[in-house]
Amino acid sequence: MRAFSRRALFYVLTAWAAITLNFLLPRLIPGDPVSRMLDRFRGQLGPEAVFALRALFGQTSNNIFAQYLQYWGRLLHGDLGVSFTSYPTPVATILGQGLPWTLGLIGVCTVLSFVIGTALGVVVGWRRGTWVDGFIPVTTFLTSIPYFWFALIVVYFFALQMHWFPLSGGYRPGLRPGWNGSFLTSVVEHAALPALAIVVSSIGYWLLGMRNMMVTTLAEDYVLLARAKGLSRGRIMTTYAARNALLPSLAGFALSLGFIVGGSIITEVVFNYPGIGYSLFQAVQGQDYPLMQGIFFVITMTVLAANLLADLAYVLLDPRTRVAV
Template sequence: MSYFARKLGFYVVALWAALTLNFAIPRLMPGNPVDILLAKLQQRGGTVSPETREAYALLLGGDDSQPLWSQYTNYLANLVQGDLGVSVSYYPATVSEVIMQSLPWTIVLVGVATIMAATLGVVLGALVGWRPGSWLDSLIPSTTLLAAVPYFWLALLLTYLLSRVLGWFPMQGGYDVTLTPGWDWEFISSAIHYGFLPALTIVLASIGGWLLGMRNMMVSTLSEDYILTAEAKGLTPRTILRTYASRNAVLPSVAGFAISLGFIVSGSVITEQVFSYPGIGSRLLGAVTNNDYALMQGVFLFITLGVLGANLVVDLLYGVIDPRTRARS
């Protein structure tokens, strides 16, 4: 029990440190969100008075008259209440509204693509590692080459070939704008059609890492004594592959998969930008461009919770699966 208590305590401290950095880093950037919002107001013909600026500063949580420590305590208090502030980029929408509108798109797109890439990579890696030196093994350099290709270049290449030349998929967007978002099949099929290319980009760019990692672990596992013992007992190769080799070789991939799920919240910023996909990555890029402190902090908060939560699950899971982990801690 002390093992799990120490792990929980560590992640509580890590969460506090991440929230502190989340508060400090945007404020070290040049510019002021209040000035940006007032400039937009002036462009639309509005008048800006000192009272207006003070009201907007209080609304955005950027009151310069308050000391930094007071802003920090207010920031933590608002987080506890679930108040993430108002977005400058999408004013007057709140940060929570902007994130909740974009987060499901990223979770579905990047989540499904990550699960597909991990599953295909692990299965193919196990088969390749079981028979090293085969013709399948010679395909690994091509998959690792795809992993080294920049996301934006691969996205542009797929867009040119599959959208512009062949016309199979739309080039940009998340769904047909003539449809009303809902749970009907027409909208869902449109979202799948529009999301295929971004998902394919993520799968092709990441499957090589899963395949290579699983292949190397399989090759290492096959040299263990318990594999030789299983062969000496006369077990079939399929049983050895499934019950002994794969189950032990997949453990590092399980940890990597859980951590990858934590980064799903952040999405693929470059991929979403190339395809104009309405995910959280595009919102984050827009927040950085407009010095939108509140939205940046809100997105970083969800990313932090996702990554820390995934790491916590992995640590606790390893403590249950392998008792030796608790004994060494």
């Protein structure tokens, strides 16, 4: 119980430090983004309107400590501010529009890559030294290619040359978003190409890691004892070897889940996909600090939540950790 309390305290302190840093960074950058926005309305706004606009974006005359307390107050009420580039749209609205696209594409593809790569790694590790080892150089080569190169190659061949998939976007222009057949079919068609690029380029990482852990685990005494008992090969492979070899991969998988939001920027920029990564790219270009802060906040929370889930999964899969908790 004491170890669990220490972990919970660690996550709370980490969240506080990350949120505080998220508050300070835009205020330490030289320049005033609100002034740049007001330049577009020069001569059109009176002093009262300028003051109200600065207050709306948290740029009041209060000292930084007072601003910090106001920031926490708004954050606890779910208020992430108003976007500069999409004024007067709230940041929470933009995040609500982009998150389903990112989670639906990047999240599903991350899970698929982990499941397929780990399953192949179990088989390759179990049958090491046979023809199945040929999967390793092929998948390692695909993983070593810079992702944006691989994505551009996929776009060139399958979208521009063969016209098998749409070139970019999340759905066909002119369709009304909704739970109808034509829209959902268009969403799947537009997601197929980036999904293919993500899964193919990341399977090798999981396969190689799981294969090496399987080779190490198969030499353990409990696996040799299971063989001596005459247990079936399938049971030894899954229950004894794969279950224990999965633990390091599970930690990496939890981290990859946490970085789904932040790691989606390359995919969504290359394929012009309407998710959080593309919104972050636009926010950086437009110096939209409230939107950047909101996206960084979501990234921080997802990383911490993923690590917490990894700790809980360790407790469930490895009985030895329950003694420490």
